[in-house]
Amino acid sequence: MAKPTKITGVDIKDIRFPTSLGKHGSDAMHGDPDYSCGYVIISTDTGLQGHGLTFTLGRGTHIVCAAIKPLTRILLDWKLSAIYDDFAGFWREITNEQQLRWLGPEKGVMHLATAAIVNALWDLWAKIEGKPVWKLLVDMEPEKIISLIDFRYIEDALSKEEALEILRNNQAGKAEREKEIRTNGYPAYTTSAGWLGYSNDEIKQRLATAKANGFSRFKFKVGSDLQDDIRRLEIVRKELGPDTTIMVDANQKWGVDEAIEWMGHLVKYNLLWIEEPTSPDDVLGHAAIAKALEPYGCGVATGECCQNRVMFKQFLQAKGLQFCQIDSCRLGGVNEIIAVLLMAKKFNVPVCPHAGGVGLCEMVQHLSIFDYISISATLESRMTESADHLFEHFVNPVVMKNGCYTAPLAPGYSTELSPASIADYTYPEGNEWQRLFKEGEFVPLDVDEFHLKQ
Numbered sequence: 001m002a003k004p005t006k007i008t009g010v011d012i013k014d015i016r017f018p019t020s021l022g023k024h025g026s027d028a029m030h031g032d033p034d035y036s037c038g039y040v041i042i043s044t045d046t047g048l049q050g051h052g053l054t055f056t057l058g059r060g061t062h063i064v065c066a067a068i069k070p071l072t073r074i075l076l077d078w079k080l081s082a083i084y085d086d087f088a089g090f091w092r093e094i095t096n097e098q099q100l101r102w103l104g105p106e107k108g109v110m111h112l113a114t115a116a117i118v119n120a121l122w123d124l125w126a127k128i129e130g131k132p133v134w135k136l137l138v139d140m141e142p143e144k145i146i147s148l149i150d151f152r153y154i155e156d157a158l159s160k161e162e163a164l165e166i167l168r169n170n171q172a173g174k175a176e177r178e179k180e181i182r183t184n185g186y187p188a189y190t191t192s193a194g195w196l197g198y199s200n201d202e203i204k205q206r207l208a209t210a211k212a213n214g215f216s217r218f219k220f221k222v223g224s225d226l227q228d229d230i231r232r233l234e235i236v237r238k239e240l241g242p243d244t245t246i247m248v249d250a251n252q253k254w255g256v257d258e259a260i261e262w263m264g265h266l267v268k269y270n271l272l273w274i275e276e277p278t279s280p281d282d283v284l285g286h287a288a289i290a291k292a293l294e295p296y297g298c299g300v301a302t303g304e305c306c307q308n309r310v311m312f313k314q315f316l317q318a319k320g321l322q323f324c325q326i327d328s329c330r331l332g333g334v335n336e337i338i339a340v341l342l343m344a345k346k347f348n349v350p351v352c353p354h355a356g357g358v359g360l361c362e363m364v365q366h367l368s369i370f371d372y373i374s375i376s377a378t379l380e381s382r383m384t385e386s387a388d389h390l391f392e393h394f395v396n397p398v399v400m401k402n403g404c405y406t407a408p409l410a411p412g413y414s415t416e417l418s419p420a421s422i423a424d425y426t427y428p429e430g431n432e433w434q435r436l437f438k439e440g441e442f443v444p445l446d447v448d449e450f451h452l453k454q
């Protein structure tokens, strides 16, 4: 089949799932999250399409979609081959659009918008090459991988030469690691039993299902009420026994001293990490918490709201994290993620990606597999998050086996939503939303309507 040469159009869709109805995804800071995404479809001259998304919540999707729109002009200015020949150059242009960079730069809504587009370009590239994204990356020459990254702002911590050396050193053994992953999959943990809004019974029932599905590592939300955290961790330890690996996540709830104090009451439950104990921007605060909790064997994990590679650089330099949680949409897509994977390797910090939401599991499985085969070369202390609430909406859904992600084999980045799900969950006109409005389960309250009501 002829390869596409030109992008002929870009569609943007506001897709939302009413996950708040079941309290899925609830945590100490987000009581009623509706898992949502800004969804981008890139069309080309051969009819081949790339699908990309950026994860967000509910009403925020409206704003993210508005931010994606002006960036698509850049996409239409570039020939496809030029993007893939000079991806770092394209990435620098999209993150530095002259009148939009003031809104970031390289952070917040603009960066989420960048991710949707860059993720769609990766899906398209992998489809053009007939490979899943992880395999496209694994088969790339080290020099080509380096050419994908904008090294501006990180070269003081990781030079191009050092990055190249990491990739070259790992060329040996790649074939065996690929074989191993194809056989066993990539290790995961589950958050599906851990949301804050679940009752005791729901926690127990979900733990039983997760165990039956082969999971042996679990994450739970904490941070709203200390006595409630203790109650839930008591149930969890009773159900799982004293040695099962468990982690907790406070979603930025505390100040630094408060985090240390609160965790002082929880460390007896033998916790591998506390995730996002405080503001995601407080590098030195995280380092202080990590130091205080080190004697208890509890590390600090963060990254799902870590704005860009520069912040990750500082977290690594300051020992502010012991587990690096890249997020496939918070960073500006695969290109910037590779920069962080390489820095984490240099600083000897395991990468345990953030996932769940909508589409995050689908993407990070590619990133973790690539990380193992080409960068980290070890599975020690590594595991990728999994939360299975929305898998069924994807054309090539994630397949978990024995608590591991099986290697996705379909060409692309696993980001294509099924046409039925798009028809049902496009906001506000989708069939499911119309039904929920009619039945009074949801009041349409979006940015425009909100403005009108005031």
Ligand SMILES: C[C@H](O)[C@@H](O)[C@@H](O)[C@H](O)C(=O)O
Residues within 6 Å of the ligand: 024, 025, 026, 027, 030, 033, 191, 249, 251, 304, 354, 355, 356, 357, 385
């Ligand atoms: C609002 C979301 O569900 C978050 O709670 C979730 O991403 C969480 O922090 C996680 O680590 O999975």
Ligand SMILES: [Mg+2]
Residues within 6 Å of the ligand: 249, 251, 275, 276, 304, 354
């Ligand atoms: Mg988290």
